[in-house]
């Protein structure tokens with residue numbers, strides 16, 4: 499069998515694997531012959547593709563990580579808000595994964611838009627379980643982890659569908675409602691005495707990043723449990739490879755590249771490395787295009803990190819990319835190459851780019867600058883300057899920073915005067931956060947008049963200034 503995107507499916511193709519709707523009813527069974535009507539219907543449900551059987555792929559077997567019946571049962575329990583059922587499903591998933599000699603994550607999950615939250619939770623449970631196995635968790639720990647994974651998005655059941663599936667960009671208010679799902683999930687389980695504190699904290703913290711930039715608590719990696727870190731990686735990986743109303747799916751190759759790029763910022767390095775040991779970059783049965791233009795299906799992968807699989811070409815010949823004569827060939831993604839620019843925009847909306855912001859700190863007191871540098875250097879590129887004049891010179895020569903933190907009380911040109919000059923130079927595009935020891939009415943009014951992004955009083959706590967910077971950058975970049 500092989501995976502075919504619905505945009506490339508043709509009438510007459512034969513299904514190799516059942517397709518279910520969000521109630522677990524069979525929409526199209528294996529052996530069904532696709533018609534134009536079927537294809538259109540499946541597209542309207544939001545499926546990305548189907549598995550088909552044909553002569554070319556008759557000797558390719560793709561196995562699901564867990565049986566479809568267990569997947570359907572899991573989806574039903576989550577949908578019905580059945581916490582006891584979810585605990586039971588978590589146990590079954592752990593048993594299923596532990597009983598396998600060889601684990602395969604080759605199969606692309608066939609899911610519709612309706613299904614997303616429930617199918618996603620089951621997938622995250624399977625992925626978390628696989629990572630947990632790789633990280634040598636014991637059975638009890640695996641059950642905590644997988645239970646948390648099944649329950650992690652429970653709070654989304656209370657969020658209106660129009661927000662959950664909104665095809666366009668969320669407003670600030672909608673975004674906050676969306677982000678509240680982690681707390682909502684936690685609140686739905688926090689009174690259950692039969693659930694471990696590990697389960698509850700992993701559910702609450704599954705959107706926390708290791709650099710402390712996540713939500714809802716903004717805690718860093720050292721304060722997070724391993725369960726939280728695993729759940730976070732599994733959650734993002736599955737969200738990336740899913741088709742959503744507002745974005746096309748990432749290929750496993752692209753999704754793993756994304757995770758690797760986010761190590762140390764969003765994700766824990768050891769967790770990502772473990773996931774990479776199990777996720778096939780080119781899953782069996784997927785179509786690829788070679789650099790010389792020939793089309794092929796992935797026939798077999800020789801091991802982990804596999805970039806050189808064995809392929810079956812459309813003329814049925816086999817091609818081993820590890821063979822010396824084939825070393826000049828590379829694989830290109832065979833997915834639709836149309837509307838690339840549009841798709842890229844949609845993807846950018848899903849997750850903000852991981853870039854380091856540049857922060858300029860201006861203060862005439864060197865110890866203050868060094869303190870700021872100490873607090874911020876792990877998260878931002880920090881430019882330290884001793885006076886307003888230096889700042890103006892810098893801005894004349896280089897591109898403006900993403901944010902300026904400025905002392906108000908400086909000799910010669912004070913902070914407010916410097917801010918005014920910088921705002922004229924940048925068309926008010928750079929947010930300015932003032933630091934002051936004074937909180938008198940005149941100073942506050944002048945800050946307001948300058949449309950300052952904020953002002954903080956000295957002495958401040960490092961955590962406070964970090965939160966303030968995060969808030970300003972998020973709001974400013976969203977405008």
Ligand SMILES: [Fe+2]
Nearest residue numbers: 650651679704
């Ligand atoms: Fe979530």
